[in-house]
Amino acid sequence: MDGIRRGTFRYLILHVLSEGPMHGYGIMQRVQELFGGLYTPSPGIVYPTLQLLEDLGYVRSSRRGRRRVYSLTSEGKRVLEEHRAEVEEILALGRGFARFVEELGGSRLIGLLKRLFTEIPHMDADKRERLRRAVERFLAELTEVLGNAGGKGGGSD
Missing domain, CATH: 1.20.5 (Single alpha-helices involved in coiled-coils or other helix-helix interfaces)
Structure with a gap:
């Protein structure tokens, strides 16, 4: 893999949300886990991407206490499946990073x-x-x- 292509991060977020509803910080932690602790996305990339995904109708958000929780919509699931190869490529990179560290x-x-x-x-x-x-x-x-x-x-x- 020659690096993470521009825009691929949004599909990674969709993948993480396919595991279940999550707040932004939980998404950051899960991505960190997927990359063996070597990469943690910043709030400056996660929250604008979540807003974009919500604007596109791929995720919805709701308030739970003081946190905003995001979940995948059916349209988001469809888009995730369309980009499954890109997601698998980035997940393979994450597994490689994790193995490298461990x-x-x-x-x-x-x-x-x-x-x-x-x-x-x-x-x-x-x-x-x-x-x-x-x-x-x-x-x-x-x-x-x-x-x-x-x-x-x-x-x-």
Whole structure:
């Protein structure tokens, strides 16, 4: 997968709502679960998308106490089925992320990347060059492990 295509997030929300009615925060948590904790959509993407989906008639909302709860309409179910392949593609990406975190030390790598991104602006040229060479070695090793299949397959050893 070359990344999440623009607009695909709305179908992911429809998928999450196909599991049952949910409030916005619950949707954010469920998406986070689907991506193994590596991605949590912000309120700035979730709520405008929910509003769009409601305007299109794909979801409806109702008040339950202080929260607005969203549910899938029959039209939303139809649209979800039309875009099932896109949803399956993004869910496969999520499963891959989750497995990466759980089995392959992904959370350590993510932690190091966060640290790296904050430290790069303060590194001297020598340290940046050492880092560049380390990244090149890492990428070469990953490419070797994955093989020439463009990141697919690669065996199970």
